[in-house]
Amino acid sequence: MADDKRRNGPGELVRLDEYRWLIPQNRQAGMRTDGLIYASQRMLPDITVDKAHEQVANVACLPGIVGRSLAMPDIHWGYGFPIGGVAATDVEHGVVSPGGVGYDINCGVRILRTNLDEGAVRQRLDKLMHALFAAVPAGVGGKGGISLDHAELRRVLKNGAGWAVERGLGTAADLDACEDGGAIGLADPDAISNRAAKRGFNQLGTLGSGNHFLEVGVVDEVYDDRVAQVFGLHLGMVTISIHVGSRGLGHQVCQDSLEVMGKAVRRYGIDLPDRQLACAPVSSPEGRDYLAAMSAAANYAWANRQVITAKVRQVTAATFGTSPTALDLSLLYDVAHNIAKLETHVVDGKKVKVCVHRKGATRAFAAGHRDVPERYRDVGQPVLVPGDMGRYSFVLVGAQGAMRETFGSTCHGAGRLMSRTAAKKKAHGSAIQRDLAEQGIMVLGHSPAGLAEEAPHAYKDVQDVVDVVHQTGISLRVCRLRPIGVIKG
Amino acid sequence: MFGGPAGGGGEEAAAGFSYGEHTADLQVIGWGPERNEAIRQVLLGIMALIAPEGCLEARQTIEARVSAPDPVAALVQAANELLFLVDTEGFVATDVLVSEDPGRAAGADTVSLLLELRGAPVFAEGAVPSGPVPKAATYHEALLDPDRAAPWRWRARLTLDL
Numbered sequence: 001m002a003d004d005k006r007r008n009g010p011g012e013l014v015r016l017d018e019y020r021w022l023i024p025q026n027r028q029a030g031m032r033t034d035g036l037i038y039a040s041q042r043m044l045p046d047i048t049v050d051k052a053h054e055q056v057a058n059v060a061c062l063p064g065i066v067g068r069s070l071a072m073p074d075i076h077w078g079y080g081f082p083i084g085g086v087a088a089t090d091v092e093h094g095v096v097s098p099g100g101v102g103y104d105i106n107c108g109v110r111i112l113r114t115n116l117d118e119g120a121v122r123q124r125l126d127k128l129m130h131a132l133f134a135a136v137p138a139g140v141g142g143k144g145g146i147s148l149d150h151a152e153l154r155r156v157l158k159n160g161a162g163w164a165v166e167r168g169l170g171t172a173a174d175l176d177a178c179e180d181g182g183a184i185g186l187a188d189p190d191a192i193s194n195r196a197a198k199r200g201f202n203q204l205g206t207l208g209s210g211n212h213f214l215e216v217g218v219v220d221e222v223y224d225d226r227v228a229q230v231f232g233l234h235l236g237m238v239t240i241s242i243h244v245g246s247r248g249l250g251h252q253v254c255q256d257s258l259e260v261m262g263k264a265v266r267r268y269g270i271d272l273p274d275r276q277l278a279c280a281p282v283s284s285p286e287g288r289d290y291l292a293a294m295s296a297a298a299n300y301a302w303a304n305r306q307v308i309t310a311k312v313r314q315v316t317a318a319t320f321g322t323s324p325t326a327l328d329l330s331l332l333y334d335v336a337h338n339i340a341k342l343e344t345h346v347v348d349g350k351k352v353k354v355c356v357h358r359k360g361a362t363r364a365f366a367a368g369h370r371d372v373p374e375r376y377r378d379v380g381q382p383v384l385v386p387g388d389m390g391r392y393s394f395v396l397v398g399a400q401g402a403m404r405e406t407f408g409s410t411c412h413g414a415g416r417l418m419s420r421t422a423a424k425k426k427a428h429g430s431a432i433q434r435d436l437a438e439q440g441i442m443v444l445g446h447s448p449a450g451l452a453e454e455a456p457h458a459y460k461d462v463q464d465v466v467d468v469v470h471q472t473g474i475s476l477r478v479c480r481l482r483p484i485g486v487i488k489g
Numbered sequence: 490m491f492g493g494p495a496g497g498g499g500e501e502a503a504a505g506f507s508y509g510e511h512t513a514d515l516q517v518i519g520w521g522p523e524r525n526e527a528i529r530q531v532l533l534g535i536m537a538l539i540a541p542e543g544c545l546e547a548r549q550t551i552e553a554r555v556s557a558p559d560p561v562a563a564l565v566q567a568a569n570e571l572l573f574l575v576d577t578e579g580f581v582a583t584d585v586l587v588s589e590d591p592g593r594a595a596g597a598d599t600v601s602l603l604l605e606l607r608g609a610p611v612f613a614e615g616a617v618p619s620g621p622v623p624k625a626a627t628y629h630e631a632l633l634d635p636d637r638a639a640p641w642r643w644r645a646r647l648t649l650d651l
Contacts, residue, residue, distance in 0.1 A: 050512050077512040079629030079648050103624040103650045140539075140612040140622050141579055198577055210621040210651050248576040251624045251650075255569050258628065262562065263597060275561075275628035419510045420621075420651060449620035453651075 012048060013037065019472045023057050023069075030273060031060040036068040037075060038406075038468050046417055046460065047075055055082040058273045062087060064094020064281075066347055066354050070406055072361050073468035074415030074460065078102070080276030083360035083416075086409040089282065091342060091353045095270065096287045097279035098257040098294070100357030102338045105253060105294055106301035107212075107245030109384045110178075110334035111395070111481075112312065114327050116238040116320070118218045118484065125216070125442055128319045129485045132214055133444045135315045136308055138489040139209055142202035142247075146307060153200055154189040160299030161334075164306035170331075174306065176373050178334040179363060179381075182302040186342070188292035192249070193256045196293075199248030200300055205307035207244050209446065211454060212489035214312065215241040215386070217393060217481035227379045227397050227478045231332060239481055240316065240329075241393065242308050243386055244489070245338065246301035253297040257290045282342075282355050291340065291355075298339055305334060332395070333373075333382035335362050337412040345407050356407045364398035364410035364475040372398070383475045387414045387462030389443060389454060389486040390436055394466045394477060401473030410475040414462035423458035424449060432456075436486075445488040454488055503642070506534030511648060515623070519645045520636060525587040527633065527645035528564050528602070532571055532585045535626070535649065539618045540581045540611070547583045547607040554590055556598040560633045563600040568626035568647055570604060575622060579613030582606040623649040 013021040016036075021044070023035030035056035039047055047053060052075050059081055060069035066088045075084035080099030089095055121128065137144030148156060156163045161182025164170050175182045192200075207214070219237045222228045233239075246253075261278035264270075264286040270279065280286035309331065313324035320327060340357045347354075365372050367380040376382060380398035387393045402408050418426070427435075429448030432455045436443050445451040469475045504526050509516030515538070519530025553570045557563040567587070574580040590603035612618065629648045636644040 052512070079514060079627040079650060083513055103627075140618055141576055143613075143615075195573065199573070208622075209618065210624070248573075251576075252573070255625055259557075259562070259566070262628075263558070275631070278628070416513045419512055420515055421508060421510060446617055447620055453621060 013044070013053065019468050023053060025060065028057045030271060031057055033060050033065050034068045035060050035071070037071040038472055039073045039075070040464065040468055043073060043460070043464060050077040052077045052082040055080070056085065058277060059085055059087050061273055062089060062095055062097060062277065062279060063270055064090040066090050066094065066352060067407070070409070072409070072411040073465045074360065074411045074413050076416045078359065080274050081357065081359040084411065085359045086361045086406055087357045088345065088354040088407045091282045091355055094282055094355065095279035096282045096290055096340055096355050097277050097357065098254050098261060098290055099276045099278065100359050101254065101294060101340050102359050103251040103254040104245035104338055105250035106298035106336045107338045108301060108305065108334060108336040109241055109243040109386055110305050110309065111332040111384055112240040112309065113232055113330050113332055114238045114240065116327060117236050118238060121216065121238050121484065124319055125485055128216070128316065129442050129444055129487065131315045131319055132312065133487050135311045136207050136214060136487070137205070138207040139446050142206055145202045145206040146204040147202045148200070148204060150197070153197055156204065156303045157189040157192065157296035157299055158187055159183055160302035161306040163303050164310065169310035170306050174309070174331045177331040178302060179336055182306065182334065183299045184295035186291050187295035187299050189296055191289050191292035192253055192296050196249050196252035196256060199252050203247040203249065204304055205311065206247060207308070207489040208247050209450060209489045212244045213389070214487040215389070215483050216485035217241060217483045219479050220482040221480035223477040223479065230376060230379045231382055231395065231478060232330070233332070233395065233479050240312055241386060242305050242312065244304055244308065246297040247304065249300050250297040253293045257293060260286050294340060298336065302334065333384060335384050337362060343408065354407065356409065358409055360412050361409045362412045363408055364402040365408045366398045366400045366403050383410055385411055385413055385462060385466060388456040388459040389483055389488070390439065390441060390456030391461065392463070393481045394462060395479040395481065396466065396469065396475040397478050399473050399476050402475060406474050410469045411465050414459040414465060416458060417460045418458040420453040423455050424452040426457060427455055428452055441483050442485045443488065451488055504530055506530040508534065514651045515649045516630070517647050517649065520642050522642055524560065524633065524643045527643040528567060529585050529587045531564065531645045531647055532568060532582070535568055535571060535623060536582050538620055539575065539622045545583045546609060548609045551580065551606045553604040553606060554601065555604070556601040558597050558599060560600050561631050563602050564633045564645055564647065565626050565628055565631055567602055567604055571606070572623055572625060574606070575612065579610045580608055581611050582608035621651050623651055625650045
């Protein structure tokens with residue numbers, strides 16, 4: 001095996017095989033374990049051109065890290081953790097780091113099935129997209145969102161998507177089709193600050209800005225008929241994706257926690273290479289408080305996606321002059337992309353309880369795992385991987401490789417290739433809108449600059465990312481979705 | 490002046506801001522003859538990212554205070570304070586005054602700043618941001634120190650999560 005190892009460059013990555021690249025523990029002082037990046041040779045120049053791989057090494061410095069510091073093939077330069085980073089820490093002897101979750105706690109994606117085909121939707125696409133654009137508020141703050149008082153916000157923070165379902169904004173089946181049933185039990189509304197609450201009072205049901213979106217797509221390729229059938233997907237089916245997180249409330253929870261963790265780092269004598277990795281022992285008061293607050297913010301995000309789902313159902317049904325039930329607007333699944341979870345994994349043959357940080361990564365539990373909804377348990381959980389707005393997205397299925405190697409985790413998207421500034425220099429938002437229209441993709445956005453920053457050329461080809469996770473067996477291709485309508489926040 | 494280097498002469502100006510490349514996010518770099526001016530320039534740089542053109546008439550002044558254990562933390566917190574006001578009040582600062590607020594520092598916090606923010610609640614009034622609104626200012630590669638390459642000035646840098 002040693003003979004197969006080839007360095008990509010001095011002090012850089014060591015090739016383990018076609019898709020696995022090691023950052024040896026001795027590469028940087030303070031590393032407690034190796035780093036491991038999943039990528040193809042072709043992707044490496046884009047990964048090593050910025051500081052993403054250094055961030056993988058930095059994460060390897062976290063006390064109590066179990067296994068390797070991992071990066072999925074959509075890795076790119078983040079702040080503290082790389083985007084696409086996965087790290088598991090021992091719950092008794094390790095730390096939890098808010099930087100391993102990020103500001104947009106439980107930013108995630110869900111996909112709704114429909115019984116519509118592309119032809120039917122294209123006839124009313126303009127009407128549908130403008131109706132969705134009007135119905136789902138986006139941009140700054142919470143204009144157009146649901147207003148909550150203190151008591152109601154507490155219920156949202158505790159019950160997540162269940163809060164919305166209790167109010168008629170969904171069904172029990174929706175909850176069954178959410179990671180964790182759409183609420184983490186660790187959530188404690190008392191753990192969030194008044195400032196976080198203030199940001200959450202009126203932002204429920206809003207899309208925000210940045211890379212958040214609604215997307216109407218078509219299943220244009222099926223790779224695994226059996227799993228697609230279990231997932232209720234088939235060639236030609238129109239789907240609707242919703243990508244959004246916990247909005248300002250989550251951002252504030254992260255900010256508040258970083259200030260607390262900054263002091264905790266000194267108190268517990270933790271030495272870190274990047275201040276954004278500030279952390280505290282999972283079992284410490286600071287660690288427990290963070291997990292309680294982060295879980296509450298995660299629940300807010302699930303409620304947010306559920307409220308938006310209700311609006312999407314209502315608008316889509318109205319556009320087609322029927323009911324959501326008649327259109328079979330059912331939820332395929334809802335996954336978190338930014339989260340820390342207490343999970344049990346097998347490490348070196350032993351079951352270990354760990355805190356799995358997924359920063360721009362998706363849970364990918366395999367067939368048979370008890371946390372996979374019963375209807376999917378024979379095949380594994382759906383993994384939803386959005387791409388850029390001009391090419392395609394993927395539905396994958398969790399696989400045993402993820403359970404063996406990545407703490408049940410896989411990629412979360414295409415991963416940025418180009419900085420926002422560079423993307424804006426390359427093309428104006430209106431030109432992108434026009435080009436995509438020529439490709440049959442209707443794009444609506446709240447700002448031309450925002451569209452330019454999210455242009456297809458700013459992202460890696462998600463096909464390349466998915467090829468790596470498929471070839472390494474950490475999740476497997478099921479379907480590809482081609483966008484026909486996109487609303488950018 | 491708003492939305493560009495205060496001296497109008499790019500990197501050679503006495504005070505100003507610019508943007509640094511970052512794959513996913515954005516770095517804002519500010520500089521000035523004093524520490525607080527470097528902080529101010531970073532704050533102006535953040536507001537220039539999101540402020541819609543034509544909505545920049547200051548009609549309101551808001552005071553905000555931040556206390557932190559060190560200057561870099563104060564810089565991060567000051568930026569997050571501005572973003573908090575954008576998110577909750579729709580308030581965009583068109584100018585910022587940064588001064589010491591020594592009486593406020595307490596406990597482990599050794600740096601306390603008073604921020605006087607002149608601006609308007611443009612987003613509350615329906616204006617649309619000119620681009621994505623940053624989620625937060627991060628500690629990643631944050632700095633606030635005398636510029637070794639140009640010792641007559643201070644420099645400040647923040648990475649924003651977009």
